[in-house]
Amino acid sequence: MRAQVGHWIVVHGRTLDAPVREGRIDELLHADGSPPYLVHWLDDDRRSVVFPGPDATIVPQRPHAARSAPADGG
Known part of the structure; x- marks a missing residue:
């Protein structure tokens, strides 16, 4: 798994009623884009x-579900 600053992470729940979490990758902790990531x-x-x-x-x-939220988190 590789990412860049500004990419989005989508974490799907492990059960049917668990919510999907979405966040923006704000910082890479490794220069090659490998995990871990600092996520907002x-x-x-x-x-x-x-x-x-x-x-x-x-x-x-x-992600589609996040499009109605502000990109800068506020």
């Missing part, structure tokens, strides 16, 4: 270091 989450407006698991995908554009 849209659902709680927090930043955290993320080691993506098999339930995560990286997309270059803002």
Whole structure:
């Protein structure tokens, strides 16, 4: 898995009722784009270091569900 600053991470819940989390990758902790990433989450407006698991995908554009939220988180 490789990412760039500005890409988006989408984490799918492991159960049917679990929400999908979406966040913008704000910082790479490795120059080659490998995990972990510093992610700004849209659902709680927090930043955290993320080691993506098999339930995560990286997309270059803002995910569909996140398009109504401000890109800068505020």
